[in-house]
Amino acid sequence: xxxxxxxxxxxxxxxxxxxxxxxxxxxxxxxxxxxxxxxxxxxxxxxxxxxxxxxxxxxxxxxxxxxxxxxxxxxxxxxxxxxxxxxxxxxxxxxxxxxxxxxxxxxxxxxxxxxxxxxxxxxxxxxxxxxxxxxxxxxxxxxxxxxxxxxxxxxxxxxxxxxxxxxxxxxxxxxxxxxxxxxxxxxxxxxxxxxxxxxxxxxxxxxxxxxxxxxxxxxxxxxxxxxxxxxxxxxxxxxxxxxxxxxxxxxxxxxxxxxxxxxxxxxxx
Numbered sequence: 517x518x519x520x521x522x523x524x525x526x527x528x529x530x531x532x533x534x535x536x537x538x539x540x541x542x543x544x545x546x547x548x549x550x551x552x553x554x555x556x557x558x559x560x561x562x563x564x565x566x567x568x569x570x571x572x573x574x575x576x577x578x579x580x581x582x583x584x585x586x587x588x589x590x591x592x593x594x595x596x597x598x599x600x601x602x603x604x605x606x607x608x609x610x611x612x613x614x615x616x617x618x619x620x621x622x623x624x625x626x627x628x629x630x631x632x633x634x635x636x637x638x639x640x641x642x643x644x645x646x647x648x649x650x651x652x653x654x655x656x657x658x659x660x661x662x663x664x665x666x667x668x669x670x671x672x673x674x675x676x677x678x679x680x681x682x683x684x685x686x687x688x689x690x691x692x693x694x695x696x697x698x699x700x701x702x703x704x705x706x707x708x709x710x711x712x713x714x715x716x717x718x719x720x721x722x723x724x725x726x727x728x729x730x731x732x733x734x735x736x737x738x739x740x741x742x743x744x745x746x747x748x749x750x751x752x753x754x755x756x757x758x759x760x761x762x763x764x765x766x767x768x769x770x771x772x773x774x775x776x777x778x779x780x781x782x783x784x785x
Contacts, residue, residue, distance in 0.1 A: 533685035548578040653694030660761035688769040712779035
């Protein structure tokens with residue numbers, strides 16, 4: 517195992533997108549013997565989110581079961597890493613419990629009994645075939661960006677989750693829904709992504725951008741201290757083609773990430 521100074525240096529490099537990838541690979545090669553050095557990162561909210569995400573990904577790579585209790589705490593309390601923590605629990609344990617922290621607590625307490633009792637339900641069905649609108653929209657976007665997105669999955673809550681890798685090691689997550697309709701009853705596709713918290717100067721930032729972006733519009737969502745900037749595009753599902761869907765998603769991901777960087781000086785997954 518590497519000495520403590522080497523590990524400390526590598527851990528510090530996880531905070532910088534220019535050194536993060538190489539540092540993560542080097543730590544991964546050291547093996548789970550250095551896991552205890554990384555465990556405190558998961559619950560330290562003062563650290564950059566991408567640094568804590570890197571630590572999470574290392575526990576997944578090692579399938580390090582002793583970290584599951586701490587990862588469940590992250591899933592319960594950390595809004596930014598909430599979904600990633602649940603995914604990590606699934607990959608480490610091989611269980612498919614979804615995003616129910618109480619069910620995960622039962623599963624981790626006695627995995628064998630949990631499975632034997634038939635309590636695990638598969639929550640990540642690609643799409644409910646009973647919903648024709650969802651099925652059509654999902655399949656169109658799957659063909660458009662399924663091979664481009666680094667993550668592409670249907671969530672049980674009724675939306676499509678996508679994640680795109682961007683230049684400079686950044687990334688942007690996108691949501692699509694298909695059940696809204698226009699006044700004539702025709703299905704609509706809504707594409708949505710969050711950019712960051714609003715500030716007093718937010719209108720000065722988003723108004724000129726809305727004049728130049730090719731797809732989507734920046735709008736404010738929520739009230740008071742919870743108000744945030746999101747980017748949204750709503751259009752008839754019948755007008756979407758694979759090429760147009762790909763163009764919209766990648767364009768919005770890039771524009772939303774640029775505003776997020778200006779608002780937060782960070783990269784929230």
